[in-house]
Amino acid sequence: MGMEFLIANIIVLILTVVASLVAVLLRDLLAAAVAMAAMSLLLSLEFFILQAPDVAIAEAGVGACLSTAIVIIAIKGTKRTEDE
Amino acid sequence: MFSLESGSGFWNPILWVLIFFIAFLLFYGIRGFGKSTYKKDTDQTKAFLSGNQEPSAEVMHVKASNLYWGFTTSMKTVYTELRKMHTGNASDYVLWFVIILACLFLIMGVM
Amino acid sequence: MNIIDVLIEQSPALIIAIPLLGAFLMPLVSRINSTLRNIFGLLVLCLTGFFVGILASDVLANGPRLYIFGAKDLAVPMVRILFEVDSMSIFMALITMVLAFIALIYSWSFMKDHDGLDKYYTLVLLLITSTFGMELTGDIFNFFVFLEISCIASCALIAFWISEGEALEAAFKYIVVSAIGALFVLFAIGMLYAQYNALNIATLANVLKYTFLDKIILVLLLVVLGMKAGLVPMHMWLPDSYGRAPPSVTLIIIGATLASFYGVLRVIFTLYGNVLSTTMRFSIPLNVLVGWILITLAIISIIVGVAMALVQSDFMRLIGFSAVTEVGYMFLAIGAGIAALGTPYATTALQGGILHLLNDALDIGLLFLVAGAVYYTTKKRSLDDTSGLARNMKYTTVFFVIGFLAVAGMPPLNGFASKFLIYESVYQLNPILSIVAILCSILMLAVFVKVFYAVFMGPELPAFKNVTEAPRSMLLAMGLVAALAIFIGLFPNLVIDALVKPAADALLNHAQYIGTVVGGI
Amino acid sequence: MSGMSKIVKTSVNILFPLTMIFGLYVIAHGHLTPGGGFQGGAIVASGCAMIVVAYGSKWVFKQINEKRLSTFESIGGVGFITVALLGLVFSTVFFGNFLAGSNLLFGTTPATGSTGADFNTGGVLPLMNFAVGVKVIAGLFVIVLVMAYASSVKEWDT
Amino acid sequence: MIEYIPFIAVVTMIFIGLYAVLFRRNLIKIVIGISIIESGVNLFLITLGYREGGVAPIFTSLPPGTTYPAGMVLPVPQALTLTSIVIGVAVLALMLSLVMHIYRKYGTLDVRKIRRLKE
Amino acid sequence: MEKRTIVAVVVFAIVAVFFFFSIFLIHPFGKPGQVNMDDHIIANTQNETGTNNGVTSTVFDYRGFDTLGEATILFTAVAGVLMIFRRVK
Structure with a gap:
C-alpha cells in the first residue's frame, strides 16, 4: 500500500467522521444540513480514492446535492432550531 | 377420517x-317445553325496575374501558410496568431494538 | 414443449413482473377512469394469481424450481440473481395472493369516497410485488431490496389518511424502525459477502462455517427480521401502524409482516441449516440455544400482547395487540421446532407454526375487515363510543363472531386446529409453556368478548339508530375470509397434507434447497 | 420558496444547460465510462433543483406540473421493464441481454482488454440506462418540486 | 491496526448515527442520523470491495500494464452501494415529507411530544 | 442521569464492543479473501455483455433484477411523497 494513498485515506476518513459528528451535534439544523453535505462530499472523495468512480458520482449527485436540497427544503417547511 | x-x-x-x-x-x-303464553313485544318482555321508568340508552351503556375493571385493578403493578414500556417515543422503539441486539450479542458471544 | 410448460418455467419472473408493470401503468390508467382503474387492478391481480397457481401446482408436484435472471443455465451460479421457489415460498405466496385479492375487493367500496386513489392502488400493487419478491427470492441482497420496497410502500400506505396526525405519526415511527433495521441487514449482508464472496442463499449456506462473524450476522438478521415480524419488545410499531392504516391495507401489511417471519425461517433453517447442530461452549447445540431464545421472546410476546389488548379502547389498536400475540404463537411453535430438531414432535410443532401463519393472516385479517366495516358505517374508532350495532349490521356481526372465535382458538374454527398442534407439541418440550399458551388463549377470548359486548351488543344508542349494513363488496370480502376460516377449521388435515407438510419438509430439508443450486454447477 | 435575485437567475441560466449536457453525457456513456442512468439522472435532477431554487417552485409549477412528471416516470419504469421483458421474449429469460453479440443496435462486442470507447456496444445496457435515466430524472425532480412547493405554501391542506 | 482504519471509520459512523437517533430529540436530527448510518454502511460495502493497488473495473482506456482481474477492484460491492444510495435518498425523501406534515399537525418537532399513540 | 440514558449507554457500549471486535475479523483492508464471483465478472464482462464498464454490467446485467428493485424503490418513494402531499378534499 502506497504511503500517500494511506495518508490521503486516513485524512479523508477522519474528516468524514468529524463532519458526521458535527452534523449530529450542531443545534442549528441548517448548519447540520451543510455539514451533512460536506460529509457526503468527503465520502464521495473517499469513494473516488477507493477506485469507485461510479459510486462517487452517484454519491456526489444524490448525497451531496439532492439530499441536502431535500433536507433544507424540509427545514424551510418546519423550523430551523432544534430547541423547543 | x-x-x-x-x-x-x-x-x-x-x-x-x-x-x-x-x-x-x-x-x-x-x-319447546317452555311456556306457550310467552309473547314478544308486550309488557311481559319489558324490563321491570321496581316500577321506575327504564333509563335511556346512554345511561345504560357501559363503556368498554370500564369492563374488566377488577382484573386490571388487581394486576395494577403489571399494568403500570407495561404502560411505562409503551412510551410511544420513536427513539425508545429503536432503543428496545438495540437492547435486544445487545442481549443476544452477549448470549451468543458467551456461548 | 407445450405452452403451459413455458408459462410455468417463466412464472417466477412473471409473478414479479406483472404486478410491477401494473403498478407502473397505474398512474396512466387511473388518469382515464376510476372504474377502469379498479378493473385494471383486479385484472393484474388475477393474472398474477394464475401464475402463482400454476407455479404452486408445479412446485408441489416436482420439487424446487430455479429461475435465473439473465442467463439460461446455471453456468455461473455465483453471479446472477436467482429465484428459488420451494414449497415454503409458494405457501407464503399463496397466502399473499389470497390476502391481496381480498384486500382489493374490500377496497372497492371501502376506499370509494377517498381521493388520491391512483397512488393508493399503485402502492398496493407495489406492496404486493415486494411481498412476493421477499418470498420467492434466493438471493440475500435481493431480499434486502424487496424488504426495503415493502417498508417504503407500507409506510406510505399507513400514512394514507393524512388528515389524521396519528396516521402520520405511526408511519414515521414505522419507517424509522424499519429503515434502521434494514440498514443493519445490509451491514450483515456486507459481512457475509466479505467472508464468502457470494450473495446467493444456497451458495452461502453451502460454505457457511459458523465463525464468530457468522454469530454476529445471525443475531443481526434474527433481531431485525424479528422486529419486522413484531416480536416483543420490538413490537411497538405494530399496533401503531396496524391501528392507523386503512384496514384494507392492513391486510396486505400483515402479508408483508409474515414475509419477514418467513425471512426468519429462511435464515435459521436454510442459511444456517448446515451448522444448526454445531455444539458450542457448555456443549449446547446451536439449535437449542436459538430455539430457546425464540421461545423466550415468543412467550413474552404472547403475554404482553394479550395483556395490552385487554386494556385498549381503540378497536383497531386492540386487534393490533392481538396480532402481536398471534405472532408470539408462531414464534413459540417455530422455537419449539428448532429446539427439539430431529424429534417427531418438532415436525408437528413446525407444521403447527406454519399452519398458524395462514390462520393468523386470515383471522386477524378478518377482524381488521370487520373493524373497517364498523369504522366505515359509524366513523368511530373508540370502543367507548359504539354500542348495539348488531341490530343493524347482522352479517358483520356474524363475521366478527367467526373471526374472534377463530383468533381465540375455539373449536371448530381454524385457529383451534393450529393451536392444538402447537399445544400438543410444545407440551412435550416443556409443559409450562403449553399451559401459559392455553391461558393466554383464554384471555384472548375475554378480550374479544369485551369487544363483542362494546361494539355489537349493549343498548342501542340513538346516534346509531339508522346505521346501515356495510356495502356489498366489503361483505363479500369478509364472507370469503370467513368461509376460508371455517373450511380450514373443518378440514384441517386437507390443508396440512396439501400445503403445510410440504412446506415444513422443505424447511427441514435444506440439503435439497442447497443442492438445487450448488449441485447444478 | 419564491424566486431569487437576478444574479442567481442569470448564473443558473448559464449553469443549467451545462449540468444538463453533463448529465445526459453521463447517462449516454454509462456503458463506457463511469456513470449510468442513476448517476446521470441524479446530476440532471440536481440541475432541475437549481432551477427550483432560483425561480421558485410556483413558477416551475406553472411550467410543468407533477402529473406530467409522474407520467414521465411511469414511462421510464415501463420502458425498463419492457426491455427486461423483451429479453424474456427473445432470449427466453427475464433480463436476458439479447442484443449483446448480435451486431445489431449496440450489439458489437468490444475487443478484450483495454480498448477505446466504442459507443455501439453493450447490448441492452444503454437502453436500460436511458430508461432508468428518464425515470430517475423525473422521480427525483418531482420529489424536490413537490416538497419545495409544499414548504412554500403555508396551508395547503384544507 | 492501521490497515483497518476504514472499517473503524465505518463503525464510528454507524454509532454516531445511532447516537443521533437515540439521544437527539429533533425529528430532522433523527433523519440525519439515519442518513449517516446509511453513509457508513455504504462506505463499508465499498471498503470491502477495494483490492490493494487495483483500478476501477472500467476497460475504456485502461492504464497500461494493468493486469486483470487481479489488478481491479471488485465490482459487485459498487453495484450494491449504488442500490443502497438510491434507497437512502428514497427513504430520506419520504421521512422528511412525513416530518413536514407532522410539524403542521403537531406544531412541534420534539420526538417526546409526538406520541399520541402510546400504551 | 435518568434511567433511560444509563441503559442506553450500557447497551450502546456492548453493541459497540461487539461491532469493533467483529470488524477486525473481516479480511484486512485491501486484501479480500475470496474473489471468485468478482473475478468472474471482471474477466467476462467484455465478452458476455459487450460492456467496457464492469460496474454498469454488474448493475444492469448480472444483477439487473436488483436494479429493477431499485428503480421500483424510487417509484414507490415518489408515489408516497405525492400521496402525502396530495390535496385532501
Whole structure:
C-alpha cells in the first residue's frame, strides 16, 4: 500500500467522521444540513480514492446535492432550531 | 377420517360438529317445553325496575374501558410496568431494538 | 414443449413482473377512469394469481424450481440473481395472493369516497410485488431490496389518511424502525459477502462455517427480521401502524409482516441449516440455544400482547395487540421446532407454526375487515363510543363472531386446529409453556368478548339508530375470509397434507434447497 | 420558496444547460465510462433543483406540473421493464441481454482488454440506462418540486 | 491496526448515527442520523470491495500494464452501494415529507411530544 | 442521569464492543479473501455483455433484477411523497 494513498485515506476518513459528528451535534439544523453535505462530499472523495468512480458520482449527485436540497427544503417547511 | 393427528392425540372437527349438533337439538327440544303464553313485544318482555321508568340508552351503556375493571385493578403493578414500556417515543422503539441486539450479542458471544 | 410448460418455467419472473408493470401503468390508467382503474387492478391481480397457481401446482408436484435472471443455465451460479421457489415460498405466496385479492375487493367500496386513489392502488400493487419478491427470492441482497420496497410502500400506505396526525405519526415511527433495521441487514449482508464472496442463499449456506462473524450476522438478521415480524419488545410499531392504516391495507401489511417471519425461517433453517447442530461452549447445540431464545421472546410476546389488548379502547389498536400475540404463537411453535430438531414432535410443532401463519393472516385479517366495516358505517374508532350495532349490521356481526372465535382458538374454527398442534407439541418440550399458551388463549377470548359486548351488543344508542349494513363488496370480502376460516377449521388435515407438510419438509430439508443450486454447477 | 435575485437567475441560466449536457453525457456513456442512468439522472435532477431554487417552485409549477412528471416516470419504469421483458421474449429469460453479440443496435462486442470507447456496444445496457435515466430524472425532480412547493405554501391542506 | 482504519471509520459512523437517533430529540436530527448510518454502511460495502493497488473495473482506456482481474477492484460491492444510495435518498425523501406534515399537525418537532399513540 | 440514558449507554457500549471486535475479523483492508464471483465478472464482462464498464454490467446485467428493485424503490418513494402531499378534499 502506497504511503500517500494511506495518508490521503486516513485524512479523508477522519474528516468524514468529524463532519458526521458535527452534523449530529450542531443545534442549528441548517448548519447540520451543510455539514451533512460536506460529509457526503468527503465520502464521495473517499469513494473516488477507493477506485469507485461510479459510486462517487452517484454519491456526489444524490448525497451531496439532492439530499441536502431535500433536507433544507424540509427545514424551510418546519423550523430551523432544534430547541423547543 | 378428517382427523388431525398430533403424535400424542387427535382432533376431529367433523365429530365435534356432530356432537355439537346433537347437543343443539337436545337444547331445542328442551326449549319447546317452555311456556306457550310467552309473547314478544308486550309488557311481559319489558324490563321491570321496581316500577321506575327504564333509563335511556346512554345511561345504560357501559363503556368498554370500564369492563374488566377488577382484573386490571388487581394486576395494577403489571399494568403500570407495561404502560411505562409503551412510551410511544420513536427513539425508545429503536432503543428496545438495540437492547435486544445487545442481549443476544452477549448470549451468543458467551456461548 | 407445450405452452403451459413455458408459462410455468417463466412464472417466477412473471409473478414479479406483472404486478410491477401494473403498478407502473397505474398512474396512466387511473388518469382515464376510476372504474377502469379498479378493473385494471383486479385484472393484474388475477393474472398474477394464475401464475402463482400454476407455479404452486408445479412446485408441489416436482420439487424446487430455479429461475435465473439473465442467463439460461446455471453456468455461473455465483453471479446472477436467482429465484428459488420451494414449497415454503409458494405457501407464503399463496397466502399473499389470497390476502391481496381480498384486500382489493374490500377496497372497492371501502376506499370509494377517498381521493388520491391512483397512488393508493399503485402502492398496493407495489406492496404486493415486494411481498412476493421477499418470498420467492434466493438471493440475500435481493431480499434486502424487496424488504426495503415493502417498508417504503407500507409506510406510505399507513400514512394514507393524512388528515389524521396519528396516521402520520405511526408511519414515521414505522419507517424509522424499519429503515434502521434494514440498514443493519445490509451491514450483515456486507459481512457475509466479505467472508464468502457470494450473495446467493444456497451458495452461502453451502460454505457457511459458523465463525464468530457468522454469530454476529445471525443475531443481526434474527433481531431485525424479528422486529419486522413484531416480536416483543420490538413490537411497538405494530399496533401503531396496524391501528392507523386503512384496514384494507392492513391486510396486505400483515402479508408483508409474515414475509419477514418467513425471512426468519429462511435464515435459521436454510442459511444456517448446515451448522444448526454445531455444539458450542457448555456443549449446547446451536439449535437449542436459538430455539430457546425464540421461545423466550415468543412467550413474552404472547403475554404482553394479550395483556395490552385487554386494556385498549381503540378497536383497531386492540386487534393490533392481538396480532402481536398471534405472532408470539408462531414464534413459540417455530422455537419449539428448532429446539427439539430431529424429534417427531418438532415436525408437528413446525407444521403447527406454519399452519398458524395462514390462520393468523386470515383471522386477524378478518377482524381488521370487520373493524373497517364498523369504522366505515359509524366513523368511530373508540370502543367507548359504539354500542348495539348488531341490530343493524347482522352479517358483520356474524363475521366478527367467526373471526374472534377463530383468533381465540375455539373449536371448530381454524385457529383451534393450529393451536392444538402447537399445544400438543410444545407440551412435550416443556409443559409450562403449553399451559401459559392455553391461558393466554383464554384471555384472548375475554378480550374479544369485551369487544363483542362494546361494539355489537349493549343498548342501542340513538346516534346509531339508522346505521346501515356495510356495502356489498366489503361483505363479500369478509364472507370469503370467513368461509376460508371455517373450511380450514373443518378440514384441517386437507390443508396440512396439501400445503403445510410440504412446506415444513422443505424447511427441514435444506440439503435439497442447497443442492438445487450448488449441485447444478 | 419564491424566486431569487437576478444574479442567481442569470448564473443558473448559464449553469443549467451545462449540468444538463453533463448529465445526459453521463447517462449516454454509462456503458463506457463511469456513470449510468442513476448517476446521470441524479446530476440532471440536481440541475432541475437549481432551477427550483432560483425561480421558485410556483413558477416551475406553472411550467410543468407533477402529473406530467409522474407520467414521465411511469414511462421510464415501463420502458425498463419492457426491455427486461423483451429479453424474456427473445432470449427466453427475464433480463436476458439479447442484443449483446448480435451486431445489431449496440450489439458489437468490444475487443478484450483495454480498448477505446466504442459507443455501439453493450447490448441492452444503454437502453436500460436511458430508461432508468428518464425515470430517475423525473422521480427525483418531482420529489424536490413537490416538497419545495409544499414548504412554500403555508396551508395547503384544507 | 492501521490497515483497518476504514472499517473503524465505518463503525464510528454507524454509532454516531445511532447516537443521533437515540439521544437527539429533533425529528430532522433523527433523519440525519439515519442518513449517516446509511453513509457508513455504504462506505463499508465499498471498503470491502477495494483490492490493494487495483483500478476501477472500467476497460475504456485502461492504464497500461494493468493486469486483470487481479489488478481491479471488485465490482459487485459498487453495484450494491449504488442500490443502497438510491434507497437512502428514497427513504430520506419520504421521512422528511412525513416530518413536514407532522410539524403542521403537531406544531412541534420534539420526538417526546409526538406520541399520541402510546400504551 | 435518568434511567433511560444509563441503559442506553450500557447497551450502546456492548453493541459497540461487539461491532469493533467483529470488524477486525473481516479480511484486512485491501486484501479480500475470496474473489471468485468478482473475478468472474471482471474477466467476462467484455465478452458476455459487450460492456467496457464492469460496474454498469454488474448493475444492469448480472444483477439487473436488483436494479429493477431499485428503480421500483424510487417509484414507490415518489408515489408516497405525492400521496402525502396530495390535496385532501
